[in-house]
Amino acid sequence: MHDSVTVHMNATPSQVWAVVSDVTRIGEFSPETFEAKWVEPATGPAVGAEFRGHVKRNEKGPTYWTTSVVQVCEPDVEFTFGVVNGGKVINTWGYRLVEADGGTDVTEFFQLTETLPLKIYWALAGWARGKTNRNGMRRTLEAMRSVVEAEPAAN
Numbered sequence: 774m775h776d777s778v779t780v781h782m783n784a785t786p787s788q789v790w791a792v793v794s795d796v797t798r799i800g801e802f803s804p805e806t807f808e809a810k811w812v813e814p815a816t817g818p819a820v821g822a823e824f825r826g827h828v829k830r831n832e833k834g835p836t837y838w839t840t841s842v843v844q845v846c847e848p849d850v851e852f853t854f855g856v857v858n859g860g861k862v863i864n865t866w867g868y869r870l871v872e873a874d875g876g877t878d879v880t881e882f883f884q885l886t887e888t889l890p891l892k893i894y895w896a897l898a899g900w901a902r903g904k905t906n907r908n909g910m911r912r913t914l915e916a917m918r919s920v921v922e923a924e925p926a927a928n
Contacts, residue, residue, distance in 0.1 A: 777882035
């Protein structure tokens, strides 16, 4: 009920951080979440900040809004948030950045909360959803890589 994908980017951790922690840009990268916005009073990444994401499941639908709360916000290192349903985190998503080989290894990951309904779902359809998530994470990271590698590093 978890997985991750790592992509190397020829960019600094701070360049990558600027992209992964700006949820308002997710529509440029994600195949499923096509827009997101901070929930007031939040205006940017911070532990406890909330944002809403507009999702088109499997790129086909249904289309719905989710609310997420930032759980880890360590600049240039990790940005992690929990998707909330019924007042509880049901799924955690995040990005870990590690300086490597003159650039940054970026790992996107997810971890489903272990509840009985999610265990049943994962047992029945997990293979398909897992494949969709892996492909989506890779597509997201590759799209991010295209952007951060094209932008000049700030000095």
